[in-house]
Amino acid sequence: TDAFNADAVRLHPTLLYDSMQEAMEGRALAGLPTREYRSVLHGIYHRKIKELASLYPFLFTLENALRARLAAEMERLCQIRTWWHPVEVKLRAGRNPKELRQIGAMPVGGRFIAQLAKMVEDVDGPQLNRGILKDIDDGMTFLCETSFGHIRYLISEGWQFFEQIFRPSAPSLKNLTKREFLNTSQIILDARNELHHHNPIRERQKVVSACEMLLDYLNYHLESLDRDISTQQYRRPSFSVKCEARHMVCRPAMATKG
Numbered sequence: 001t002d003a004f005n006a007d008a009v010r011l012h013p014t015l016l017y018d019s020m021q022e023a024m025e026g027r028a029l030a031g032l033p034t035r036e037y038r039s040v041l042h043g044i045y046h047r048k049i050k051e052l053a054s055l056y057p058f059l060f061t062l063e064n065a066l067r068a069r070l071a072a073e074m075e076r077l078c079q080i081r082t083w084w085h086p087v088e089v090k091l092r093a094g095r096n097p098k099e100l101r102q103i104g105a106m107p108v109g110g111r112f113i114a115q116l117a118k119m120v121e122d123v124d125g126p127q128l129n130r131g132i133l134k135d136i137d138d139g140m141t142f143l144c145e146t147s148f149g150h151i152r153y154l155i156s157e158g159w160q161f162f163e164q165i166f167r168p169s170a171p172s173l174k175n176l177t178k179r180e181f182l183n184t185s186q187i188i189l190d191a192r193n194e195l196h197h198h199n200p201i202r203e204r205q206k207v208v209s210a211c212e213m214l215l216d217y218l219n220y221h222l223e224s225l226d227r228d229i230s231t232q233q234y235r236r237p238s239f240s241v242k243c244e245a246r247h248m249v250c251r252p253a254m255a256t257k258g
């Protein structure tokens with residue numbers, strides 16, 4: 001009981017509860033003495049951590065592929081490299097960016113400009129005094145300072161310009177609608193937020209499928225990435241703290257007295 005109480009003040013409560021539920025409802029504890037229950041429970045808990053970690057490459061890949069494509073499209077449409085700069089200039093002058101009717105060669109509407117202005121302010125601060133934008137001279141670097149939510153809404157507000165990204169480049173694809181894009185990207189946004197707050201993802205496959213679908217339009221094959229990752233080796237980190245009984249780790253037999 002003392003060991004389980006110690007777990008309760010060190011482990012993620014929802015993940016711990018889910019691990020207990022899985023252990024109780026499955027056969028993981030069948031035939032085992034009670035002294036081994038905790039070791040099994042920690043094994044399930046750590047597997048769940050690994051499952052959460054496994055989503056990171058998919059979210060990372062989708063988000064940055066979308067950033068890169070959006071940056072390229074904005075430069076092509078505007079025909080200027082620093083396409084956010086006209087909005088930044090208006091903001092620094094204390095004027096409403098919605099006065100803009102185009103950015104370079106790209107005609108723009110008020111909602112699109114409002115979203116781009118929000119991105120500029122979120123990157124450099126409401127007073128534009130963080131000094132971040134002064135060192136940025138390309139779209140990909142600018143977008144890397146923004147959130148996935150920023151990117152999602154910018155694409156949505158400029159759908160008439162970006163719809164062509166989600167048109168078929170192969171017979172297996174169909175035109176993606178704005179609503180489908182929003183619904184699919186919402187799944188990804190929600191998963192990112194849950195992972196950021198260290199919460200379990202209830203439907204991992206749903207998240208993977210959402211990433212896979214959007215990446216397919218960007219001509220990126222997610223299963224190939226997953227297969228390659230599974231075969232790659234990396235140097236494991238080294239650790240200097242010796243395992244002792246006080247740590248109450250998942251494999252108590254590893255701990256030494258003290």
